[in-house]
Every structure is written in C-alpha cells, then in structure tokens.
Amino acid sequence: MKKILLLFILLIPFTNIYAQWYWTNPFPQGNSINTFKIISGKFVSVGECGTVQMTTDRGVTWQFSNTVADLRFDITALSCYDQNTYYAATYGNGGFFIKSTNAGLNWSVISTDIYPNGLSSRAIQFLDTDNGFLLSRYSLFTTSNGGINWSPPRSVNSIIEVRDLHFFNKDTGLVCGGDVLFPGASLIRTTNGGINWTVIITSLGLVNNMQFINSDTGFAFHDYLTYLTTDRGLTWDTLGNPDSLVGGYGHFFDYSTGYVMGKSLYFTTNSGANWTEKEYSIFHPLEMHFDNVNTGYITGSNNIISTSNGGLNWSNISGPTGNGTASTRLLSACFIDQNTGFVVGWTGALLKTTNSGENWNNVNTLTSTIYNHIADVDFINSSTGYCVRGNSWNGDLLKTTNGGNNWFVADSIAIPSGSLQSIKFVNQTLGYTVDNDGNIFRTTDSGNNWSLHMNLGNIELDNIIFADENTGFLSGYVHPYMASIYKTTNSGQNWALISNLDNQYILSLYAVDQNTVYAAGRGLLKSTNGGINWTQKLPGTLATTIFQNTYFSSDSVGYLAGTGIIYKSTNFGENWYPLYVPTNNYLYDIHFFNDNTGIIVGENATILKTTNGGGNFTSGINQISSQIPDGFSLHQNYPNPFNPSTNIAFDIAKNGFVQLKIYDITGREVSTLVNQDLKPGSYSYCWNPENLSSGIYFYILKTGSFISTRKMTFLK
Structure with missing residues (x-):
C-alpha cells in the first residue's frame, strides 16, 4: 500500500x-x-x-x-x-x-x-x-x-454482510454480520489472524455489533437476540430478550446491566431476565452507545438524540426536526430585503430568516399529503408572497399576507393538470406561474385572481424569469435532451420560441439584463443577444456536468452550483474556477446580497453561507467525474492567458501513476502538480503560479505510455 x-x-x-x-x-x-x-x-x-x-x-x-x-x-x-x-x-x-x-x-x-x-x-x-x-x-x-x-x-466471505470485528490478540478474533434473507453465518472466529475462519453462530438476520466488557466476557447483538460469551467467543448463550426486539444494537456495562435497541429501547439489570421499555423517537435508528448508565446517544437517518437520565427522556442534539428534516431538498430561495428571506423545498419545507440567513425557523405551510413539495417562492412586497407546491400531476398556490408568518391556500387558481414549477412577479400586480403541462397562468391584481393565460403545447415548463418589466424568459423541454427557450418583450402578454437546444436541458435561467442570459443544466450556456444564440462557457467534461443553478451578484461576478461543487467567475462568465464547499450534497439554488455575501441551498436541508465571496479559488486536484473516459487526454488550460490562476483539465482512462508537471520556456521544471496514482475519471487542477514571472509555460501529462504537452501564457 x-x-x-x-x-x-x-x-x-x-x-x-x-x-x-x-x-x-x-x-x-x-x-x-x-x-x-x-x-x-x-x-x-x-x-x-x-x-x-x-x-x-x-x-x-x-x-x-x-x-x-x-x-x-x-x-x-x-x-x-x-x-x-x-x-x-x-x-x-x-x-x-x-x-x-x-x-x-x-x-x-x-x-x-x-x-x-x-x-x-x-x-x-x-x-x-x-x-x-x-x-x-x-x-x-x-x-x-x-x-x-x-x-x-x-x-471473510462466509458472512454475506459484515458489520463489526473484535480481536483479543494478533491471532484470535471475531467478525460478525449475517444475511437478512437467508440463514447463514452471522459470527465467525479465527485463531490465525484471519487466514482461516470457523463459523460459530448461524442464523437468519444480522449480528450488528459486539462489545466486550473484559478480556473474556462479551455480548453480540443480533436483530432478534442477544448473545453472551465468557470464553472469548468460542461458545455463546442467548439472554432473555424483549418480545418486540427488532434490529438489535446494544451496550452493556457489566455482566448484568445493559441496553438493547430496536423499535424501542430496553434496559435490564439481571442479564435479560427482565426488561424495562424506554421509549424514544428517532427516524430509522442506526447506532447506540452509552458513556455510563445514564448518559447515552442514538444516531438515526435524520438526527442525533441524547439522554442524561438513563433513557427516561431524550432530546435532539442535532437538527433538524419537523419541516426541514434531513431528508428535505431545499429547492428555492427568495429574499425580501437584506435580512428577511425564505427557502422552500420538499415535504412542505418553508424556512424563514430575519438575519440574512444566519438562523432559520420552520414555518407551518399546511403540508398536504397530496401536494408534498414546494417548488418556488416569490414576494411582491414585504407582506405578500406566494409559493407554488404540488406533486407530479397537480398542485396549488400558497399565499401569505403577513410577511410569511402564516400561509393559506389561494383558491383563486384552477389548474387543469400538471404541477406548478416556478412563479415570478413582474411588478406589484402582474405575475406568472408555469406548470409541467405547458400552461402559463397569469394574475393582474397582485395574485388575488389567477387565470390560464396560454398553453404552449407539449412541453414541460420549469423556469420563468424577468430581466425587467418587459423582457422575460421561459425554459422547458419536450423530451430530456431537447431544451426550449421562450421570450417575451411585452411583459408576458406574448411568448415566442427563440431557441431549441439539442442534447441539452436547462435547470435554471438567470438574466443579467435583457441581452445577457445564462442557462445552467448540462454545463453553462451564455447568450449575449437575448437568448437567440448560446455558447457553452465550460470546457471539456465540465460542459456535460450537471449544474442546478447560476446567480450573478453583479455584472461580472457569478456563481454556479452543482453536486457538492461551486464555481465562480469574476470576468462576466467567461472563465470559471472551483470553490471549496463542505458537502457533497446536491445544491439547488443560490442567492447573493452582494459580491461577498450569499447563501446556497440544497438537499438534506442544506443552507451554506459565505461572507467573503466563497473564499479563494480552490488550488489543487479536483475529480469532476468518476465516469470512465474513452481515452487519456490533456485539455487546453482555461483561461489562457491567465492571471492569477488557471484550470488544467485531463482525463484518465485506467488506473495508474500520473504525473502533471510545469516547465518554463527553457525546459526547466518549475512545479509538480500531480505525482500519484489516480483512478479512472476526469480531473481538473487549479494552478496558481504565485512567485513565477510572466511568460510562456508548458504543462506535460504522463501516465503509462501516454504523454501529452500543451502551452499556456501567464500574465502578471
């Protein structure tokens, strides 16, 4: 190794x-x-x-x-x-x-x-x-x-699904696990360091964990049983178990006293002869440990709970709970002013902040089992706002008149079919919402009444934006790889198809002005003539990477969000650099107050904030795709010429040792960027020359018999 x-x-x-x-x-x-x-x-x-x-x-x-x-x-x-x-x-x-x-x-x-x-x-x-x-x-x-x-x-293939191990010395040890479908080995033992194994316990189900309280005595916790050994796992007895134990995980303090976890928590002081049930509330409990007989923790799919009184009471020590649980996808953000904003998403999630996104509170949105997610939110003033919510075939509007503290169903819209996807107000009175059945709905009285304005046919509409009161854009798709863009120049009265984009789909639109428009989806497209023509702004494999949203905090500074990645441009969207974000979650929307301060939202109730423009550009290697490319390749750096940094992208077709080095015009090696084994995939390296002088440099990629050289120019 x-x-x-x-x-x-x-x-x-x-x-x-x-x-x-x-x-x-x-x-x-x-x-x-x-x-x-x-x-x-x-x-x-x-x-x-x-x-x-x-x-x-x-x-x-x-x-x-x-x-x-x-x-x-x-x-x-x-x-x-x-x-x-x-x-x-x-x-x-x-x-x-x-x-x-x-x-x-x-x-x-x-x-x-x-x-x-x-x-x-x-x-x-x-x-x-x-x-x-x-x-x-x-x-x-x-x-x-x-x-x-x-x-x-x-x-250890005699166990289908391994879970835990315990070794007493370099030779003698145990491995546990099992199979939930068929009876088989669930605990095996070795006396020669794992070279050979003896099956000790055969059962249906899993032995999830083991715990030894001294050198000889230990417990093995099965889905339905608790086992005890006093001879280092050579033989095992079963303890008395709670009748309703399912999915057991346990912790014992001595021979007699301990807990087992299933649908409830059970406590014994007499080696399982009797059990006391102690209830807890957590979705999909995964693991349990106690520090002492009173203080313990349980982790679940959504949160962590803790007790300080032996399981009589439990408290959440990590969020979230209720609306905005960890399974929630947050899809859209809207701010009324610098302080007050809203984020909406799946499971009826609606969160409100009054301090620029530092803290968030859940708001009751009358979550319906029929209309189970909120796709978008927009406000016409500090008091009145609307959310669109729905499922795959229908939906409705939610309305607030007190700044988002309370919401009710706006019954003034009749949706023939489809699910509402996006909402945007042009001004205080005029607004539009679209659905995935080609329908455009319109209000001219601040949302008090809505009517079907037009139907664009067999197209799923998912974005509506306005650059100003006259100019707006719609995007949708007829099938997954044919994106269509519509435009209005008369405040939405009429919409004209201006672009059909093959092998492309669009997840969001952003208009800097009536001419400059960006479309995020497969890479990032830019138009400088009001959506008539589009240019891909990302090179290489980034052009086919899925990005969920883009946002420009000013004419020159923009952000692009994808799956655990953020890219930033400081030159009007011409070149993009990766920023570090502390998650691999899908990121769905972006909002910035200025070039430095903003938030991104995404799955698992993610809300991240920056106050320094997302930090410095990430320097170093970044795997941008694990898909195996057709062959090895070294791409032209971008931007080129560059200052202060540039991206070098390359593709690795199979496992191997990879070198990426920089040379000056005399042939002198000035930097080694990559010198390690890499797995197949597509990579990008953001290089900052720092103390080097301006001039022409060459970068060379070597792996196995593949060698490729390209030239770049550094300008100070």
Missing part, C-alpha cells in the same frame, strides 16, 4: 468553521453521520464528505471538520484507541486510512488504496499503536506498523 505525505487540517469551533462557506442549516451541519464512538464523555462521529464532528457537552457546542487533508470521501469506520489516538477509514477510491494523535484536532492520511474501489470500511481495531485490523465489506486487512502498510486481503 502506498504511504503518502502527512497532511493536517485543524478542527476549530463550530461557529465560522470555514473561511469560505459555513453551515447555517441544519444544526450543526448537514452531512450524514455514518458511525460514532464515546470516549471519556466525548461524542466523536464521522460521516459524509470527510466529516468529523465532536461534542463534550451533549450538543450544546460542537467542533467539526468537513475535510481531512481535503478528503471528500465518506468516512465509514472509526476507532478511538485512547483519549488522544483516533483512527478512521473511508468508502470509495480504494480507501483512505487516517489518524489523529490529539483527540481529533488534527488528522493525517497514513495510507491509501487499501481495498478495491467501490468497497467501504466497516470497522477498525488497534491492539496497540502498531498492530491493527481493518474490516471492509468482504475482507480483513492487518497492519503491524500503524497503518502505513496493510496485508493482502483475508477473506
């Missing part, structure tokens, strides 16, 4: 974690948590996009990092060896193994490419600082030098 340079990222307090973007919803952040541990009263969890999240006061304050050496893969396994030494490993890209020696404050990447791409780590255990074990979905790996090198995989 490859040892790489140790890279460190400081974990700092929750407030204003990032100089670029920081979380304002949900609390404390919106990436999913995959697993957690309790060490000396400290809650330590890891999750998506390299998230490490910690609290020592049951969620009153948090420390977290969304990057470990710019790690954007999901962390799926965690082990706390002692109060200072933590280990973690990732899913995807062959596996990263990372380590902290100061209680999670700093992390280092120790090794990579541990297991085949597409597999995930499941569990980690270290016997000492040198000897450890890493369990992936199908294999066990061992190390004798602290994770710098790992053994070849040792199969």
